[in-house]
Amino acid sequence: MSIENSSPPERSDFIREIVAADLREGTVSEVVTRFPPEPNGYLHIGHAKSIALNFGIASEFDGRCHLRFDDTNPIKEEQEYIDSIQADIRWLGFDWGRHLYFASDYFDQLYEWAVHLIHTGKAYVDDLSADEIRGHRGTFTEPGRDSPWRERAVDENLDLFERMRKGEFPDGTRVLRAKIDMASPNINLRDPVLYRVLHAEHPRTGDKWCIYPMYDFAHGQSDAIEGVTHSICTLEFEDHRPLYDWFIENLPVPSRPRQIEFARLNLTYTVLSKRVLVRLVNEGHVRGWDDPRMPTISGLRRRGFPAEGIRDFVGMIGVGKADSVVEVEMLEHAVRDVLNRIAVRRFAVLHPLKLVIENYPEGSTEEMDAVNNPEDASAGTRKVPFTRELWIEREDFMEDPPKKFFRLAPGREVRLRYAYFVTCTDVVKDASGEIIELCCTYDPATRGGDSPDGRKPKGTLHWISADQATPAEVRLYDHLFSRPDPGAEGDLFADLSTNSEEVLQGCLVEPTLADVPLGETVQFERLGYFCPDTDSTPDQLVFNRTLGLRDTWAKLQAQGKRDA
RNA sequence: UGGGGCGUAGCCAAGUGGUAAGGCAUCGGGUUUUGGUCCCGUGAUCCCAGGUUCGAAUCCUGGCGCCCCAGCCA
Numbered sequence: 001m002s003i004e005n006s007s008p009p010e011r012s013d014f015i016r017e018i019v020a021a022d023l024r025e026g027t028v029s030e031v032v033t034r035f036p037p038e039p040n041g042y043l044h045i046g047h048a049k050s051i052a053l054n055f056g057i058a059s060e061f062d063g064r065c066h067l068r069f070d071d072t073n074p075i076k077e078e079q080e081y082i083d084s085i086q087a088d089i090r091w092l093g094f095d096w097g098r099h100l101y102f103a104s105d106y107f108d109q110l111y112e113w114a115v116h117l118i119h120t121g122k123a124y125v126d127d128l129s130a131d132e133i134r135g136h137r138g139t140f141t142e143p144g145r146d147s148p149w150r151e152r153a154v155d156e157n158l159d160l161f162e163r164m165r166k167g168e169f170p171d172g173t174r175v176l177r178a179k180i181d182m183a184s185p186n187i188n189l190r191d192p193v194l195y196r197v198l199h200a201e202h203p204r205t206g207d208k209w210c211i212y213p214m215y216d217f218a219h220g221q222s223d224a225i226e227g228v229t230h231s232i233c234t235l236e237f238e239d240h241r242p243l244y245d246w247f248i249e250n251l252p253v254p255s256r257p258r259q260i261e262f263a264r265l266n267l268t269y270t271v272l273s274k275r276v277l278v279r280l281v282n283e284g285h286v287r288g289w290d291d292p293r294m295p296t297i298s299g300l301r302r303r304g305f306p307a308e309g310i311r312d313f314v315g316m317i318g319v320g321k322a323d324s325v326v327e328v329e330m331l332e333h334a335v336r337d338v339l340n341r342i343a344v345r346r347f348a349v350l351h352p353l354k355l356v357i358e359n360y361p362e363g364s365t366e367e368m369d370a371v372n373n374p375e376d377a378s379a380g381t382r383k384v385p386f387t388r389e390l391w392i393e394r395e396d397f398m399e400d401p402p403k404k405f406f407r408l409a410p411g412r413e414v415r416l417r418y419a420y421f422v423t424c425t426d427v428v429k430d431a432s433g434e435i436i437e438l439c440c441t442y443d444p445a446t447r448g449g450d451s452p453d454g455r456k457p458k459g460t461l462h463w464i465s466a467d468q469a470t471p472a473e474v475r476l477y478d479h480l481f482s483r484p485d486p487g488a489e490g491d492l493f494a495d496l497s498t499n500s501e502e503v504l505q506g507c508l509v510e511p512t513l514a515d516v517p518l519g520e521t522v523q524f525e526r527l528g529y530f531c532p533d534t535d536s537t538p539d540q541l542v543f544n545r546t547l548g549l550r551d552t553w554a555k556l557q558a559q560g561k562r563d564a
Numbered sequence: 565u566g567g568g569g570c571g572u573a574g575c576c577a578a579g580u581g582g583u584a585a586g587g588c589a590u591c592g593g594g595u596u597u598u599g600g601u602c603c604c605g606u607g608a609u610c611c612c613a614g615g616u617u618c619g620a621a622u623c624c625u626g627g628c629g630c631c632c633c634a635g636c637c638a
Contacts, residue, residue, distance in 0.1 A: 073638075
């Protein structure tokens with residue numbers, strides 16, 4: 001349960017209040033929570049909220065948090081997911097210690113408890129088909145009807161259930177059901193299925209079992225076995241709580257856990273549904289589970305989002321029971337906030353435009369001192385080579401600039417950051433009229449970027465020495481979906497953005513950028529935060545744009561377009 | 565429609581009968597060798613209607629709206 005330097009202290013919420021009260025009143029003597037993923041997909045940012053909640057509460061109340069895989073449906077579960085889930089939780093900064101469990105560890109116990117229910121006349125084997133069971137379930141307004149097999153003798157139930165276990169019956173032919181109340185207004189209580197026959201290989205138990213418990217029959221009892229005191233889950237399980245409690249009350253379980261529900265996270269421009277995420281991957285809409293556009297933990301990691309930023313984000317959105325949709329901007333803010341503090345600054349030019357300083361000596365190089373991180377003096381400085389020919393950003397020059405454009409233009413002087421003031425004296429174009437080169441003069445008195453006469457150019461540009469530029473591919477990312485509420489008007493896949501990824505070739509970066517380790521995010525000054533992609537090699541550097549910097553100039557331009 | 569929840573600013577969210585925190589976003593302004601960061605300023609009478617009370621977002625009544633449930637998924 002370690003949370004290395006979590007910036008904003010977790011504020012309280014209704015769940016923490018319940019936990020505190022339970023402790024205060026002696027209802028529980030220690031706090032045990034659990035994070036219970038089903039290994040049928042990768043973890044996403046919604047899970048991060050739950051993980052932070054469960055591990056956070058355990059740590060704050062000096063308790064413990066278990067990692068328990070809810071692996072009761074072998075048809076959808078895979079070892080790959082078991083592995084990725086553990087890696088992602090660790091990366092997020094949480095530790096379950098020795099408390100790693102699997103619901104499948106409890107299959108023997110659960111089986112015994114099922115037998116116990118049969119013995120006490122509270123469960124029976126039903127021969128109805130899935131369709132027939134559905135037909136007997138009734139509707140929201142009409143009660144269900146009892147199955148003709150509901151009053152089977154205990155011995156017959158015992159025998160049949162035993163034979164289900166032995167594999168005598170094909171999938172779907174028989175189930176074990178709890179005998180509760182077919183007329184209950186809560187549909188979950190209309191004789192829920194406890195066990196189904198599934199001749200499937202389980203990632204953990206192999207072919208030992210051919211009957212598997214349903215979620216409802218496994219979850220609460222697993223909590224009880226582990227001594228979980230507060231079983232925190234999402235709102236859709238609220239109607240299951242009576243059933244959760246029913247099992248706890250009707251079985252000789254070793255403890256009495258309590259289920260508490262909270263609202264799951266929703267994000268604008270994002271889909272957090274495993275069903276959809278699996279399709280995005282399988283249908284090739286993205287590069288994989290860890291595509292930088294995916295809201296998965298592995299995707300966010302590949303995108304360059306620091307774990308701390310994700311933790312800060314889930315800490316600032318709060319925990320409640322009201323359905324809500326958080327604006328992605330809040331996530332982006334939390335990430336920028338961390339990155340601004342820790343990311344080292346570098347120069348990189350995405351769309352290079354040649355700039356030649358005509359009065360600068362040919363062949364000579366100067367090493368300019370550049371600050372690594374203005375927010376962190378301990379990050380020190382570095383040397384950046386400066387030469388007669390440079391590359392600057394195409395967007396930083398306009399031949400006929402609008403009033404609020406503060407960058408380079410014919411006859412105008414700007415500062416080259418950490419270097420000199422330069423003035424544009426001429427523009428060179430190719431046959432088609434495209435600008436291919438800028439001629440400038442520099443003021444030798446402004447070395448380092450300050451003028452002795454106090455002149456202050458309106459603009460400061462980043463640049464790269466043409467002699468020592470390292471080529472790189474840069475991938476620009478944007479929201480995966482084009483609207484804040486994907487799928488709100490029809491097919492969600494039709495809302496997939498067509499420009500969520502833009503791959504730029506021929507970008508030029510500072511030589512030091514070749515050494516950025518995987519997992520570190522740096523700032524390309526004036527552009528944004530970038531990190532090496534997993535595809536990056538020494539021969540072919542590849543950077544992902546984590547997030548752009550807040551850009552008031554872009555905002556002004558957009559407004560101008562709108563007003564015009 | 566039966567059951568279970570929820571409803572405080574554009575978004576998230578405090579508030580637990582005493583006169584509406586905070587964050588994000590927005591829009592102004594200041595600082596600035598990143599049009600970044602930072603700093604300052606900017607908005608609500610709490611779904612609606614009645615009622616109780618000296619006093620209600622908080623209590624009561626009645627409406628309205630939204631979400632979840634009819635898998636041998638979790």
